[in-house]
Amino acid sequence: MSIIVNKNTKVIVQGITGSEGSFHANQMIEYGTKIVGGVTPGKGGQKALDGTIPVYNSMREAKIETDANASIIFVPPRFAGDAIIEAANANIETIVCISEGIPIRDMLKAKEIVDEKGITLIGPNCPGIITVDECKLGIMPGFIAKKGSIGVISKSGTLTYEAIAQLVMNGLGQTTALGIGGDPIIGTDMKSAIELFENDPDTEGIVVIGEIGGTMETEAAYWAQSHCSKPIVGFIAGKTAPPGRRMGHAGAIVSGGEETAEAKMRIMDECGINVCESPSEIGITMKNIINK
Amino acid sequence: MKIHEYQAKKILKNYLIPIQDGYTIERIEDAPEIIEKVKTNFKTNDFIVKAQIHAGGRGKGGGVKYSKDSLSALENCKKILGMNLVTHQTGPEGKKVNKVLITEAYDIKKEYYVAITLDRAKKKDVFMVSSEGGVNIEDVAKNSPEKIIKVWIDPMKTLDDSQATKLGDGLGFAGDLLVSSNDIFKKLYKCYQEMDCTILEVNPLITTTDNRIIALDAKLNFDGNSLFRQQDILDMRDITEEDPMELEANQYNLNYIKLEGNVGCMVNGAGLAMATMDIIKISGGEPANFLDVGGAANAETIKNGFKIILKDKNVKAVLINIFGGIVRCDRVADGVVEAVNELGLSVPVVVRLEGTNADIAKQTLSNSNVKIISASDLGDAAKKVVNQAIKS
Numbered sequence: 001m002s003i004i005v006n007k008n009t010k011v012i013v014q015g016i017t018g019s020e021g022s023f024h025a026n027q028m029i030e031y032g033t034k035i036v037g038g039v040t041p042g043k044g045g046q047k048a049l050d051g052t053i054p055v056y057n058s059m060r061e062a063k064i065e066t067d068a069n070a071s072i073i074f075v076p077p078r079f080a081g082d083a084i085i086e087a088a089n090a091n092i093e094t095i096v097c098i099s100e101g102i103p104i105r106d107m108l109k110a111k112e113i114v115d116e117k118g119i120t121l122i123g124p125n126c127p128g129i130i131t132v133d134e135c136k137l138g139i140m141p142g143f144i145a146k147k148g149s150i151g152v153i154s155k156s157g158t159l160t161y162e163a164i165a166q167l168v169m170n171g172l173g174q175t176t177a178l179g180i181g182g183d184p185i186i187g188t189d190m191k192s193a194i195e196l197f198e199n200d201p202d203t204e205g206i207v208v209i210g211e212i213g214g215t216m217e218t219e220a221a222y223w224a225q226s227h228c229s230k231p232i233v234g235f236i237a238g239k240t241a242p243p244g245r246r247m248g249h250a251g252a253i254v255s256g257g258e259e260t261a262e263a264k265m266r267i268m269d270e271c272g273i274n275v276c277e278s279p280s281e282i283g284i285t286m287k288n289i290i291n292k
Numbered sequence: 293m294k295i296h297e298y299q300a301k302k303i304l305k306n307y308l309i310p311i312q313d314g315y316t317i318e319r320i321e322d323a324p325e326i327i328e329k330v331k332t333n334f335k336t337n338d339f340i341v342k343a344q345i346h347a348g349g350r351g352k353g354g355g356v357k358y359s360k361d362s363l364s365a366l367e368n369c370k371k372i373l374g375m376n377l378v379t380h381q382t383g384p385e386g387k388k389v390n391k392v393l394i395t396e397a398y399d400i401k402k403e404y405y406v407a408i409t410l411d412r413a414k415k416k417d418v419f420m421v422s423s424e425g426g427v428n429i430e431d432v433a434k435n436s437p438e439k440i441i442k443v444w445i446d447p448m449k450t451l452d453d454s455q456a457t458k459l460g461d462g463l464g465f466a467g468d469l470l471v472s473s474n475d476i477f478k479k480l481y482k483c484y485q486e487m488d489c490t491i492l493e494v495n496p497l498i499t500t501t502d503n504r505i506i507a508l509d510a511k512l513n514f515d516g517n518s519l520f521r522q523q524d525i526l527d528m529r530d531i532t533e534e535d536p537m538e539l540e541a542n543q544y545n546l547n548y549i550k551l552e553g554n555v556g557c558m559v560n561g562a563g564l565a566m567a568t569m570d571i572i573k574i575s576g577g578e579p580a581n582f583l584d585v586g587g588a589a590n591a592e593t594i595k596n597g598f599k600i601i602l603k604d605k606n607v608k609a610v611l612i613n614i615f616g617g618i619v620r621c622d623r624v625a626d627g628v629v630e631a632v633n634e635l636g637l638s639v640p641v642v643v644r645l646e647g648t649n650a651d652i653a654k655q656t657l658s659n660s661n662v663k664i665i666s667a668s669d670l671g672d673a674a675k676k677v678v679n680q681a682i683k684s
Contacts, residue, residue, distance in 0.1 A: 078520055103518035104410060105488055108447035111415055127617070141617040141648050156563020157587075158615040161647060162670065165615070169669075182562065184412050211563055214412045237566035240551070240573045241582070244381070248547050248562025248584045251412070261570075278574045279567035280671035 002131035002176045003151065003196040003203075004094055004120060004188075009135045010068040012092070013038040014075055014083050016048045016055060021074035024098075024139050025049055028072075031136040036066040059090035070094040072128065072137050080124060081106025088113050088121075095187070096137045097124035107185040114187060121187025125249070127157040127179035138179065148173015150286060151197035153190055154209035155182045155216075155249070159237060159279070163207050166283025172290065175203045182211060182249030190220035198228045205231045205286055208273070212238030213251045213259050218267045225271035231289045234273045235282055236261040293514045295528045296344040298393045300510035307483045309476055311507045314395030316344065323369040326394055327362050336396035337361065341368040344391040346533040348511070349379030355389065358397065365394060390532060398506055403496035404463055405429050405440075406477075408484045416444040419451060419481060421459045425496035451481035472505050487525065488518035537603060544596040546585055553578025555681045556601035556610040556639075558594070560585050560619050568613045571670060577678035580607045589619045594627030598635055609640045609680035611673055616647030625653035632662040640665060640680040644673035 011028070015021040016038025026049060029035050037056055038048050044057030056062035059071065071087045073080055073095065080099035087095045088110070095114070102124050114121045122129055128138015132147040144161055146168050154160035160179045167174060175197070180188055190208060197203045206228070210217035217236060224232055238247060239261040246253040257263060269275045276285050301311045313334055315326050330339060339362075343355030350356050355377045359365035369392055378386035403425030411418040422440045424432045432439055441462035443455040453474065460473035476497075484492040491513040498508050519526050531539060541548030547562070551569075555577040559565035562584045569579035581601060585593050594612075601610055614624050628643060644667040645653045657664055665680065667673035 077517060101517045103488060103521075104490065104515045105485070105518065108415065112447045139618055144647060154563070156561055158559075158561030158617065159563035159567055161615045161617055162564060162567070165646060184410060185415055209563070211566060216412075219413065235567070237563050237570060240569040240579055241566055242551065245549055247549065247566055247582055252562060252566070278571050278671065280571060280669065280674070
């Protein structure tokens with residue numbers, strides 16, 4: 001078992017004819033992901049990736065022709081909000097949006113539609129999701145992950161890889177790893193991701209990596225305290241970030257008292273999460289808990 | 293993106309929101325003429341002289357002065373224009389005032405606070421008002437949160453009549469004032485929505501002794517991701533308000549923020565970059581910067597990153613921490629070797645490369661004759677770079 005995606009997930013790549021889209025479509029296929037089609041408006045009828053993948057003009061058409069249940073978005077940020085809405089209106093069950101730099105107002109609208117329809121959105125501005133040895137719907141280096149029993153949830157891209165590598169070094173594989181993104185408005189949040197792992201019988205422990213800004217980590221911690229039976233290891237990046245400065249991610253800025261790394265770590269600790277002071281202790285902390 | 297008060301007021305004026313109006317000067321020679329122009333055009337005998345910098349707390353720092361007549365307005369222009377203004381938002385080094393806004397003055401009956409921003413938890417915009425205007429709103433929020441009235445606006449809708457009325461009611465407005473505040477609040481939200489603002493703040497919004505509502509100040513911040521469709525806003529950018537090193541880094545597509553420490557770091561990805569700063573601190577050092585080289589780092593990016601980091605004379609050692617996904621570590625290693633050969637490194641460099649093609653990269657580094665300290669993992673890298681910084 002796993003969460004959100006598995007070997008039966010059938011995927012449409014939105015923006016498949018672009019350089020990012022085609023590069024990562026190839027990488028995903030290499031990993032074993034079932035890519036059944038692509039969408040680029042105006043290029044319907046063509047074949048992408050050396051003539052192997054059919055291209056459609058719209059998500060609606062692609063859905064009818066391929067019966068896909070997932071899509072991944074690589075379109076430029078100014079069109080990405082609409083791309084999410086298009087996929088949602090085609091009743092795609094899982095949408096992963098990789099695009100970075102989407103206007104907040106566009107995301108607010110897309111998010112409302114996705115939530116109304118009960119669709120799972122991951123991202124935007126995220127590395128995507130990987131269910132080890134089954135399906136990669138994203139841009140992470142698949143080879144670093146190993147099959148196992150730990151679920152990984154992270155706001156950041158390369159810090160997700162860091163956590164995966166540390167787990168592997170400590171002899172722990174993963175069920176699914178997902179990067180939820182660090183933008184102010186995102187689809188699947190930390191709390192819902194923890195809930196999915198809690199309900200996944202193969203997941204024995206959960207790694208949660210957050211950062212400064214927003215209150216998602218504390219909300220997730222309060223929820224987990226009374227609803228999650230599995231051990232959680234947590235880390236919050238940005239203890240040394242000065243207040244009022246945006247640290248890369250659009251959401252990574254401290255604007256209120258509970259948005260600092262210290263405050264989040266304290267609340268997570270109070271809620272029974274095993275908080276790592278240092279980012280180098282994520283793997284070993286989980287190992288010590290699992291092997292107890 | 294931030295803009296000045298006078299620019300924000302111009303935008304509000306376009307939305308027909310009543311503002312405290314005026315003109316700006318950059319040279320003191322222009323002051324007498326502009327003061328007379330404000331006097332005539334806005335039919336006022338007294339003035340407010342206001343420093344235009346991208347930071348709050350200007351009044352407390354001496355950057356906003358009431359002037360009872362033209363002569364005192366001129367005196368205040370002389371005091372404020374060119375001064376180094378220190379506020380709680382500028383940091384102790386302060387900011388030089390290059391521009392001054394001279395405005396009409398109003399007889400204030402009462403001051404209010406008005407702001408619109410995104411409520412991330414609710415995924416909706418929140419419109420907030422308070423009758424405790426003019427003061428530090430953070431204190432009000434902390435000590436008497438019941439004095440802040442809030443309404444949340446659905447992403448597919450705009451501020452409607454009943455919401456606007458709730459806000460006006462909450463401030464105690466009735467009759468003509470309520471009609472007027474309804475109109476102003478709806479226009480403010482329309483502006484916020486159409487201009488892709490992330491913050492719209494009017495502090496204070498005032499009622500005058502002759503029962504009008506006026507925006508005395510205006511602060512607008514904009515969503516950087518939306519600037520492609522807000523050319524007018526982009527044109528208002530004032531780069532003299534920005535850090536020159538951060539601007540230079542932007543030109544290289546690097547995301548750099550200068551900090552106070554002496555351990556420079558160069559990392560791919562914002563989260564890992566913050567985590568690297570954190571572990572430097574935990575290992576007993578102080579990070580000199582945040583530097584995210586992004587998802588497309590190559591030899592050129594690394595070289596530019598070095599240039600930026602080494603411009604900061606506080607830097608005693610540098611840590612390069614790259615976890616290759618799309619970024620190939622061998623290209624990063626090429627960049628490190630090139631940079632060292634070209635720039636001639638004055639400080640020790642610790643390198644930790646993991647992920648895609650890390651093995652080839654390690655080979656490249658050990659085959660080169662550049663003096664680099666390699667590290668096996670994040671913890672090891674942090675310890676080594678802090679030791680180097682202490683030694684040198």
